[in-house]
Amino acid sequence: MPLMRNIGIRLKLVLITMTTSVTALLLTGAAFIVWEQIASRQNLVQEMSTQAQVIADSSKAALAFEDVKDIQNTLNILRSHPTVVFACIYDRNGRILASYYRGGAVKSVQIPKLQVDEKNYYFGDGFLTVFQPIVLDNEVTGTVCLMSDLTQVYAMLKGSADIIAIVLLIASLVAYIMSARLQRIISVPVLSLTEVTKIVSEKRDYSVRAIKETDDEIGLLIEAFNEMLEQTQRRESELVSAKRQLEMGVKERTADLTVTNKKLQQEIIERKRIEARQEELLEEIKSINQELDSFAYVVSHDLKAPLRGIATLAEWIANDYADKLDDNGKEQLKLLGNRVDRMKALIDGILQYSRIGRVKEDKVKIDLNMLIRSVVELIAPPKNITVTIDGLLPTIECEQTRITQVFQNLLSNAIKYMDKTNGLIKVTCDEEKGFWRFGVSDNGPGIEERHFEKIFQLFQTLQPKEGTESTGIGLTLVKKIVETYGGKVWVESEVGKGSTFFFTLPKEENKVVENEKLEANIAG
Amino acid sequence: MRHKVCKILVLVVALLISAVVASVEQTSLSTGQPQEYQLKAAFLFNFIRFVDWPNEKSTDTNEPIFIGVIGNDSFGDAFEPAKSKPVKGRRIVVERFKSFAELEKSGDKKRQQEEIETIRRCHLLFICSSEKDKAKDIIESLKNSPVLTVGEAPGLLESGGIIRLLTEDKKVGFEINLYAAEQVKLRISSQLLRLAKRVIKESLVSMNGPKNENDTGTL
Numbered sequence: 001m002p003l004m005r006n007i008g009i010r011l012k013l014v015l016i017t018m019t020t021s022v023t024a025l026l027l028t029g030a031a032f033i034v035w036e037q038i039a040s041r042q043n044l045v046q047e048m049s050t051q052a053q054v055i056a057d058s059s060k061a062a063l064a065f066e067d068v069k070d071i072q073n074t075l076n077i078l079r080s081h082p083t084v085v086f087a088c089i090y091d092r093n094g095r096i097l098a099s100y101y102r103g104g105a106v107k108s109v110q111i112p113k114l115q116v117d118e119k120n121y122y123f124g125d126g127f128l129t130v131f132q133p134i135v136l137d138n139e140v141t142g143t144v145c146l147m148s149d150l151t152q153v154y155a156m157l158k159g160s161a162d163i164i165a166i167v168l169l170i171a172s173l174v175a176y177i178m179s180a181r182l183q184r185i186i187s188v189p190v191l192s193l194t195e196v197t198k199i200v201s202e203k204r205d206y207s208v209r210a211i212k213e214t215d216d217e218i219g220l221l222i223e224a225f226n227e228m229l230e231q232t233q234r235r236e237s238e239l240v241s242a243k244r245q246l247e248m249g250v251k252e253r254t255a256d257l258t259v260t261n262k263k264l265q266q267e268i269i270e271r272k273r274i275e276a277r278q279e280e281l282l283e284e285i286k287s288i289n290q291e292l293d294s295f296a297y298v299v300s301h302d303l304k305a306p307l308r309g310i311a312t313l314a315e316w317i318a319n320d321y322a323d324k325l326d327d328n329g330k331e332q333l334k335l336l337g338n339r340v341d342r343m344k345a346l347i348d349g350i351l352q353y354s355r356i357g358r359v360k361e362d363k364v365k366i367d368l369n370m371l372i373r374s375v376v377e378l379i380a381p382p383k384n385i386t387v388t389i390d391g392l393l394p395t396i397e398c399e400q401t402r403i404t405q406v407f408q409n410l411l412s413n414a415i416k417y418m419d420k421t422n423g424l425i426k427v428t429c430d431e432e433k434g435f436w437r438f439g440v441s442d443n444g445p446g447i448e449e450r451h452f453e454k455i456f457q458l459f460q461t462l463q464p465k466e467g468t469e470s471t472g473i474g475l476t477l478v479k480k481i482v483e484t485y486g487g488k489v490w491v492e493s494e495v496g497k498g499s500t501f502f503f504t505l506p507k508e509e510n511k512v513v514e515n516e517k518l519e520a521n522i523a524g
Numbered sequence: 525m526r527h528k529v530c531k532i533l534v535l536v537v538a539l540l541i542s543a544v545v546a547s548v549e550q551t552s553l554s555t556g557q558p559q560e561y562q563l564k565a566a567f568l569f570n571f572i573r574f575v576d577w578p579n580e581k582s583t584d585t586n587e588p589i590f591i592g593v594i595g596n597d598s599f600g601d602a603f604e605p606a607k608s609k610p611v612k613g614r615r616i617v618v619e620r621f622k623s624f625a626e627l628e629k630s631g632d633k634k635r636q637q638e639e640i641e642t643i644r645r646c647h648l649l650f651i652c653s654s655e656k657d658k659a660k661d662i663i664e665s666l667k668n669s670p671v672l673t674v675g676e677a678p679g680l681l682e683s684g685g686i687i688r689l690l691t692e693d694k695k696v697g698f699e700i701n702l703y704a705a706e707q708v709k710l711r712i713s714s715q716l717l718r719l720a721k722r723v724i725k726e727s728l729v730s731m732n733g734p735k736n737e738n739d740t741g742t743l
Contacts, residue, residue, distance in 0.1 A: 058715060059715075060715060061570070061574050061713060061715030061716050061718070061719055062715065062718075062719060064570040064573065064574075065567070065570060065719050067719050070718060070719055136573060137573055137610075137611060137612060137613070138613065139609075
């Protein structure tokens with residue numbers, strides 16, 4: 001199979017060489033034969049002319065003296081000349097004086113007509129005819145005619161042609177052998193190069209190299225090819241490594257992504273779970289809260305009625321049995337009345353607390369300055385306590401009952417726990433990051449820091465001053481209201497010096513109100 | 525009508541006659557046997573062609589070739605063709621000399637001597653048959669002058685003559701005394717020698733014998 005493939009260029013080279021050399025040989029042979037023919041004819045003509053000249057010269061006298069016998073003798077010399085088949089001598093009138101025939105040629109030869117021409121020889125019918133005038137004293141006294149057989153010439157030519165044919169055959173054979181060997185000089189490197197290209201194209205193997213053996217153009221070609229291969233190989237390897245890196249990168253990323261995805265999914269699931277749980281909890285809390293609210297409402301509402309009954313009964317006993325009861329009895333009835341009042345206040349507080357989440361009120365514009373004044377009037381603080389408003393308070397839009405409850409609780413707490421003879425209570429307001437920050441500060445006993453959280457819890461009270469009682473609902477109520485509005489409530493305090501209760505309310509929805517209020521002030 | 529027939533007949537006869545005459549004339553001119561002496565004159569011209577003279581005889585082509593004829597010749601106008609046709613590129617001048625005997629008879633020695641001197645200048649001397657007896661004297665008087673002596677009389681070669689013409693079976697031939705020719709430094713072409721009926725190569729005088737008939741040189 002490789003041999004069949006290789007046959008192309010090898011055969012071509014051999015064919016080229018053979019065609020060239022055989023053509024050259026043929027041309028040479030042909031030229032040689034043609035030349036030989038011309039040369040042999042000319043030789044023959046020369047020879048015959050010389051012969052005729054000799055005869056003409058030696059028969060001059062005989063012709064002059066018309067000695068036919070001598071002429072005949074002269075012609076008979078031609079016996080020694082094998083190619084001459086016929087000879088004759090004409091006299092000046094064209095008459096044949098004597099003739100000579102080679103043995104057996106008498107009939108086959110047609111006696112030529114005397115031709116006096118510039119050209120004195122003629123080829124024809126396989127004979128060369130030569131005419132040689134006999135000149136004596138510048139006068140043509142006769143003509144010698146010789147006819148030569150050309151068969152010998154042709155035989156010689158044929159012999160030459162045979163030899164040339166043999167030489168041609170041998171030379172062709174030698175040329176074939178030589179070209180078959182010498183073509184390798186060109187074909188071997190080319191074929192090896194072809195092999196290499198085949199390997200490269202079929203197996204994609206760029207590591208093979210063609211072997212450079214010569215410094216000629218083929219050598220250069222091989223060199224260039226090798227260089228190309230090297231470049232291709234380098235690129236290929238670069239490409240492969242780049243591809244590998246890319247693949248690895250992709251794999252890594254994919255793995256990472258998978259992990260991340262899984263995590264994310266888990267997280268999502270977790271979050272959903274948590275959310276669901278939160279919602280569940282929220283629902284639970286809501287329902288609990290609701291239940292609690294409704295419970296508180298129901299309890300406080302339902303408790304109110306028997307309480308009122310007890311109060312009425314106590315009043316009735318005090319009025320109807322005033323004369324029958326001693327002082328001790330009257331005192332105890334009075335205590336009962338107090339207890340009932342306290343019970344009533346407690347129940348009211350719980351009722352209020354439970355209302356915050358349950359009952360919604362329409363929001364109205366409220367001038368806090370006015371509100372504070374009315375609250376203070378309602379509380380009617382003792383004479384030793386002064387309530388002041390620091391600066392001008394804004395007008396805000398909210399539920400009147402709620403905001404009143406907030407200030408009422410804070411102010412009444414401050415008054416309730418005031419231990420100083422010269423009590424000072426101050427209401428402040430400033431802005432902070434979109435919120436109104438209100439403060440109610442006093443110079444009362446102050447609160448220990450460990451109670452800061454506790455005081456906002458339901459039913460938690462601190463030791464009140466003598467004669468005051470606390471339900472433990474007020475601050476819880478404040479906290480709930482403020483947080484309902486989205487604000488915060490906290491306390492800052494120093495024991496013995498006083499405390500300040502702060503709460504914030506979002507300012508956003510009050511903005512317009514404030515502006516209006518300002519305009520009103522300007523107008524007023 | 526008869527007139528016309530006669531005229532045509534006459535015309536035909538005249539044409540026939542003229543044709544016959546023409547043919548006869550033609551044959552006599554081209555193929556007919558030439559006169560004997562015309563042939564012999566032609567022979568003399570041919571001899572000149574095949575004989576080389578030594579340098580002492582002028583070779584100048586402007587100079588004519590002299591042919592001397594001594595005695596009573598029968599050539600007549602046989603030499604006429606030579607006047608228009610040069611031999612060896614030279615004109616032919618024929619001089620006729622009186623019989624040697626007559627010269628001797630006249631007793632005028634000075635005239636005789638002048639005559640001999642004139643003969644010596646000739647290239648060829650034809651000795652007529654009338655001078656048969658004086659041939660030897662004539663030849664001797666020429667001493668060693670390169671003169672080609674030609675004659676017809678038998679015994680001419682023995683007398684020192686160089687070429688003798690002879691007639692056999694109505695054909696003219698010749699014989700040559702090569703020795704005599706060599707004595708006067710004449711070179712005779714081998715072709716001519718080949719054609720001779722007889723060639724004498726030795727001195728006939730010294731042999732002192734009769735004619736050497738056997739020494740013939742036909743080819």
